[in-house]
Amino acid sequence: MKKEEEDFDAKLTGEKEKQEEAKQRWFKRIKKGILTTTSEKKETPEGLWTKCPECNFITTSADLRENLFVCPKCDHHHRIGSEEYYEIIFDNQEYEELFDNIRSKDFLGFTDLKPYGKRLEDIWEKTDLTDSMRVAVGNVGGKEIVLACMDFEFIGGSLGSVMGEKFSRAVDYCIEHRLPYMVISKSGGARMMESAFSLMQLAKTSGKLSQLTDAGLPYISMLTDPTFGGISASFGMLGDLNIAEPGALIGFAGPRVIKETIKKDLPPGFQRSEFLLEHGFLDFIVHRKELKYKIFQLVLLFQS
Template structure:
């Protein structure tokens, strides 16, 4: 039977014969622009029409930054325990296991070393898909060990932040990671080894209050949400309306908290130029 049936009312397609596009074939930006996912990937996951930077994780950033996507991952099997026996609607270990199966990640950060345009570098990159990129003990420990690797090898360290803040299921242990990573970065500074912090969408909470804003250079992607508390909380606290674009990368840059904003399509070349200048 032919796919189309011509009737008086024109061409009609039977319901059982209708075909739908596979899920994930197209990507729609907040401004309504439609782009094929293959084109999006080839464009460093940036919409070519409006420049929207889609959220990506460590897998994609490593592909973009490491030469030929070759790198050695540090502590790939490290995962969270449950020292506080956190009680919630779903036990913390069960939530960790379910998230690991869903995302194919062990926790909210991956660390690795390799070459970026021929320059040796250590990179730590957060994954927002893993419990909102929340900072727990594993995140702090892996970042600390990555910094140790940079100290040992005397190579630059790049931190790519994307997080909702501290992980509430680890309470005080999560907050301790702020001091832990900051102390390690102080050692990096004393050794004169460059630290570049890249803030992506979103970077908030305890991550912003610690390692994300401690770089020798603090840079960000266009349109990234950067802040400590959320806009709603701040608005209710001060009782005033917030400025337009509040907590966007552009707003933060204008007020002196960033060194520059870099388009992801130019990220690798800009980083290599900056690192060569520092060397």
């Protein structure tokens, strides 16, 4: 195992050197922009600066990305999507996306503020996402793993029929290729526009995990901010290891709903990952900067 960890460190050093080269190229572009005349300058592009929602510290988006979207002042973990997690975790940011041809359908003709079908069309037009979960296979320190990750940008990362199907096909892929499975959750819960079709996924995904267990393959569940509702009531809490990012809100109903229901003040830090770790719901909390190495270590342990 020591030899494999040394190889991992060498690969990580190579990736950091590439990132530093990219950073230097970025600084050259900024310098070039400074040298232009006022008439040649354009308006500041959107997204050049980012303010931390926790401490209000303002930093450049480029620096925040380099710091893995963690606030350099207060260490707050900003919410990120599947693309960013894949870049952080997979070797050389290389991976193959699976089951990206599946799309949601308005089975019920559901309408709230707008028809569900129109809501889906708007999201597909504005983003590159096909649904609230992406599944990819790639290497972490040379060890192959299947990684499913949710995107909160797609209807709050809600659990619908497509997420359940992708999750299930990912389990089948792991069994066929004898690979470990990891899911990064970020969700508001079940997708109300799909009603019972959404709720059926709780049982479906839980049943698929029993097949993964029977095959003797590991399942790692990582909970990020926020993870609520049907996710925490099903596969979110069923990992061989349940881990989380620092400060993540995790639960079934939200703290405001619980407080209004029981008419009592909640304990400090209630439903934060640190609170859940203290009360035995999590195995450990992992900082985003250590995430890749921790996954590598876990895969080694499960394979030994």
